[in-house]
Amino acid sequence: MAEEMDYASSGVDITLEGEAVGALIGALGKFSRPSGTLGSPVEVPGGFGGLIRFKDDYLALATDGVGSKLQIASAMQAWHGVGIDCMAMNVNDLLCVGAEPIAFVDYIAVPKPDPEVHAVIGRSLAEACRRAKVTLAGGETASLPGIVTELDLSGTALGWVGKGQEITGEALKDGDVLIGLPSSGIHSNGYSLVRKILRENQISYDQTMPVKINDATRIERFKQGELTVGEVLLNPTSIYCSPIVEMIDSTNAERGFDRDAIHGIAHITGGGLSNLLRLHKTLGWEISDPLPVHEEFSWLQNLGNVSAKEMYRTFNMGCGIIIAVEAEHAQLIVSWLQERLSGSKIIGHVRNHGRIVTHAIESVYFDEY
């Protein structure tokens, strides 16, 4: 049997990254715009998106990049999805605080600009704007041959939420029902581990996907013929603006459920299910009936001999967003969501049994993130 692999062994030192970010935040000190002025910060647990005050509303900014998924795009010269990935990573974070994304800016660093690549990324960003329903409000391309060896893409999204309408996790309580929204695939996290597993097993991006993808319509094809490994790995990240923006719109009376029934929203990214712990200081999360695991995850897990716990801490495993709702409205909300995003379903409950995440797979257990 192959040596057991984990994310830390793939070249990304998450402890060091945590220390570095901690050092940066520690050094930041206390400056921010004074309370009561435009732009003063709003404290939100979870920290998926930074809220600031703006007159009667809050504005939120989220910034993130596509990460090492770009190296696969670069190797395959297939950039059609990376704008969607970049948008998704940012707008999905905004949705978690109940903010509607309205605008986006991109930052591209390249060793040398390539108009053909930029044209494909432009189309990808345009499609991303359509999916997220945001305005592309600007962007920057930097030629940095001494700093980057291949293309890096990141971006920043701006959203808004009415004051008092923010979703912070504060309303979470024992018995809340968890609804999982399906992911489109690996999304944009864990690619250092993906690449390591493929490298050690000498699997190329161009070869036919060795396991069958049952729900093949979720894969956005960009090659003819049989589905390749690269197409599965590069499948663009789901953008959840639809249905979530409509779900959290407090002026939308026709849904039949109360906006206040939405208690918490978590974007399942790096950290996987352990991210849920960011939403509340004392409550726990019981995932008793998870969404089906996409075939590429099981395939990678076997190839890399990765533990279930490590898989659920590194990848979304089929579930891109988890929404915690008031139990009495749960059936109505999940039906409403299913009509808009097929495959959404109830996956568990919030439990007052300590700040832990438990899962139908016993070894998948998190008490820290």
Added chain:
Amino acid sequence: MAEEMDYASSGVDITLEGEAVGALIGALGKFSRPSGTLGSPVEVPGGFGGLIRFKDDYLALATDGVGSKLQIASAMQAWHGVGIDCMAMNVNDLLCVGAEPIAFVDYIAVPKPDPEVHAVIGRSLAEACRRAKVTLAGGETASLPGIVTELDLSGTALGWVGKGQEITGEALKDGDVLIGLPSSGIHSNGYSLVRKILRENQISYDQTMPVKINDATRIERFKQGELTVGEVLLNPTSIYCSPIVEMIDSTNAERGFDRDAIHGIAHITGGGLSNLLRLHKTLGWEISDPLPVHEEFSWLQNLGNVSAKEMYRTFNMGCGIIIAVEAEHAQLIVSWLQERLSGSKIIGHVRNHGRIVTHAIESVYFDEY
């Protein structure tokens, strides 16, 4: 005499960069949020900051990075100023549309996180937030060993301006007076050329600055002893929020001049004075009495045998911001500015003599950017 150097020869192909950005923008197509909704775009000439509608106000986003100045910071392991550079590049762009910056997010890509470096950058960002009076609303650190070989830093700033209070250049007219605000040094543009000049002349960052800096208080020292080349090159970019935010605040009645007297603001970055042409479709710009040129510019120009025109197209040459104001208020405004930013002065006029930039140095002439 040394071979004449220019920016294009320094390794950054600006034509290719222009083509790439053009390809991206061309491919973006027409999607944006529908007119009349939150987040729909506002057309602004010049394009220094992308404005979008938000209820009774406009919001603006600007995104930019520090660029190859980072390579000098990296070589010297001197990161104390880069957060200020990053902030400045973004908030100064927002000021040009009359927007007050209120929040900022940073994006850092590293081959491997280094807590010590992050702590220094954190302090630099904190100081930048103080200078720009903005809230740091989030940030991202990405470990991308396969994409970046050394640290890249970029950021996005958010600003706002009341509807109808935006500064677009539309009000510009023949006879408007140009006021120049002094720069602190090279700011954050042209460093590929700077590095090439130093390399070809075998000048190290650690050696004593070979020419005297007259206004030495503008250099923020980070070494003991004699002023070094590196300290001059890494001097942080001026953040112009003070005095410009106060200048453009339409509720500030005590200034004694009319807010509407401010017709245009240009941030002098890459492209130098040719940037002015972005502000108006037909009018020209006569810089008859420029600000003093900082000593490091003359030194680099001589070392690299760079033409005057190329210097003024690549660097700010001592003038970081140009403000065009109504002639009858010009004296009042320049006096008000001088009290807040010593060295500000009248440098020329807007002229209806074709869309050109002319300068006291005859060869410095731009009819395209």
